[in-house]
Each structure stands twice: as structure tokens, then as C-alpha cells.
Amino acid sequence: MNLDELSEEISKVSSEKVVQDLSRFLVEWKDSEETAEELREGIERYIGNTWIEKNEDHSKIYRLWSEFREAAISGIGGMTMNERLYWFGLFNRYDACKNEEEKLVVYRKLHAKP
DSSP states (O other): OOHHHHHHHHHHHOOOHHHHHHHHHHHHHTTSSOOHHHHHHHHHHHHHHSOOSOHHHHHHHHHHHHHHIIIIITTGGGOOHHHHHHHTTOHHHHHTOOSHHHHHHHHHHTTOOO
């Protein structure tokens, strides 16, 4: 499950504002300059510091996040650039880069070397 799919699955768990905000946070990360590690820290902090009414919703969201975190973020060091772009839903952003500096931002975001 890539980042876009994760966001979609989380948004299906509950219509609760906290859950919908989390889903948006994931998608908005793609347009930021924050790294994958900063994404991990932000989501862990968000999940740990917000109140999701139903324990089963919280558990499901944390399970979905944990699966993504382990596959995509913990495993990022052994991935090719194309794999990183897929996992984090960044093919369009990378393809839209107009110059090398914009590409370097994406490389830094995904902890990759150009």
C-alpha cells in the first residue's frame, strides 16, 4: 500500500475530523519539503497526541500506518528511486520538476542520492 492508498484507507475508517485531518496530512506531505523521516515523526506525534473516539478505529489506523511505516520508511535505504517514488506517491511531482534543484528536493525528501 503506497502513501496515497494509505491516506484513502485511513479516510474510510471514520468520518471523525481527527481522522480526516490525518488523511489530509499524509497527502499534503507530498507537496512539502519534509523528508520521509520527518513524515514518520509527524504522524507518530499526531496519532499519539490526538483523540480518536473509538479504540477500534485508533487500532485500525495505527495498524495501517505501522504497515506503511515498516515497508516504506524503515525499508527506504534498500530501495531504488523508482520504488521510493512509488511508495510515497511522488511520480507526478518528480516528473513535473523543471530543473535539477527541484529534483534534488525530491531526492532529499526520499533520502536518496542523485
